[in-house]
Amino acid sequence: MMELIHILDDCLGRLASGQGRAEVLALYPEQAYRLAPMLDAAVRLAALSGAHLSDPQKLRAKVALRQATAERAAARPRFVWPRLRALPVALILAAVLVVTLSVSAVASSKPGDMAYPLRVAVERVSTLVQLAPAGRAAAELDIADRRMSDLGGYLSSTGQADPLALNALLEGDAAAAGRAARLSDDQRAGIAARIKIHADALVILAGTAPNPAAALRLRAAAEHSRQIANDLRQNSPAPVIPPTAPPPAPDDSGMAPPEPTATPTPTSPRPATVPPTGGPPTSAPTEAAAVIPTATPVPTDTVLPTRTQRPRPRLTVVAPPAIVTRLPGQPLRPTRTPDPGATVTATAPLATRDRPTSSVTRPPTLLPPRPTGAPLPGLTPRPTRTPWQPAATLPPTRTPGWSVQTPRPTRTPLPPGTATRIRPWPPRGTPIPTDAPTSIPVETPTPALTETPGSTPAETSTPDVAGAAATETPLPEAGPTPGIGPQPPGPRPPGPRPPGEGRP
């Protein structure tokens, strides 16, 4: 068989080289009867080699090819589309389906769900698109409202306080308060009010919480939120008090109200942290800063008269040197406070806090008492605040940097029998007279005491207890207070005035 294949191939080669069929078959006589039909077929197949297309056929074919090429170029986009339609379309549809389901699951998640942290994070993204501080703060509060709603729903269903929602709520309040720094007073007050609403709602939730731990946690959060609101209020710019208020009337003892003082200028952003240096160390000033005024015991009657015998603290303000130099012959000679760090603002809250425990007999801390006996009208520094507040609780001034350590005057215990009115926020430095006004002028401590000329702490130390009391404590028995001169007629002393009056 193999031999015949090779013989056939040799015969075909000889035919192709021009030899005749008979001549080739004669070379293989034994295989001639097998080779003959195959060589006959090969001879007939040789007719194929001469076949070819004619020129007109080729011309027609090329015309058809050009047309086909043009059609293909025109149909190329549709030619590509079926490829794109196969797998990518299915992938896109699957991706859309997955995304849709995921979004719906996240949007409908509640506290305790796996997707709830993602929802909390995603919803906060909406605050990032708010560029204006007011809008950003409003968005933060809106998110905090949602967290409050989530918190309430979760508490009602499980009796527990979801920590994630609670933290998100507090973060939203804090973020809103942080964004409110550049806002106006009204906007800031609005934000503080909303934060306060959150605090109140948390207190309500704490009251309804069946779980004591949850209630405790909610109360702590409420306190924190309230602190944020208070800080926001107190960090607002100090109100500029125009001298439009009527001068305070002399008290019953015939003594003039506290001498108007100059506008305080803070010397330190947080003067309350500076320990007093003008006197003996007070009792645990830093610890007292954390004391809530509501826990302060009511001062006894034996303590208060002692303080009334002392000159009221003229700790707050000292007339500028330029004014003092125009007062020749005055007993108060301008001197410089040796310790610039000893500011009144540091002593006032501390003294206030110390008052319930060791306040009365505490030695003066910072500044000597200002000679207030009958000052000349022209010599009195320009008043900026109304220091005298008979039997009223004076809210803390909105001095910048004095927000945290300032005790809340509204919670200061009052002597028995003294009716007081607590003035709502924001305080404008205006004392609210009480039903039983006392003659004790109170003074709002101010931080600008480092420039007190001529004051020697060791010699003229003033009991800071009185200075502390100036902010809040009404004294039932008001005696003549040394150092409080008559009201100067010239400049209008600060007095009660409507909140916001004279503000730019």
Next chain:
Amino acid sequence: MAMEPAIADEQIISLLPGCQRGETAAVEALYDLYADRLYRYMLARVGEPDVAADLTTELFVRVIKHIAGFRLNQRRPAASFSAWLYRIAANLVTDHHRQRRRVSEVSLSPELPLASKDPTPHRLAEQREAVAGLANAMAALSEDQRLVIVGKFGEELSNAEVAHWLGKTEGAVKSLQHRALQALGKFLGAEERR
């Protein structure tokens, strides 16, 4: 010995990108390179010169439509492309035979497609008759056998060239050639005896 020079790999590599971009010049160059070869294959399959010419044109139209998706074998560029072309040609012939069984056609072409170098009328008649008989005999062969026959007798290629074209060994080509000629001889001998 070959009537037309063998197609080099470089020719296919240079023409194929242009054809895939739809460039007319490249398509026409490709047509000139393969038209007669594919025509002879069509003629051997269908036995009618005008039908073979139409099928050849239709073959190139299909090539234009599908050439963009063709991926060249870089190791055997010309052979792989030729194999692709002859596969399309075989499919066309199959479709033609299927249609012809449904509708009897009458060729009206006055031309003489088997134009040889010396096309005398007698010679042309003989060729036409020979090819018509071959077409029936070729139908009894396998596709590999047909390709070997077309390569050896239509293109006048050597065994090595056919083996390279079909991706087979020379021994396999000789074997295919032997079996194909054996079948053709039997068929043609029986036809002559009838």
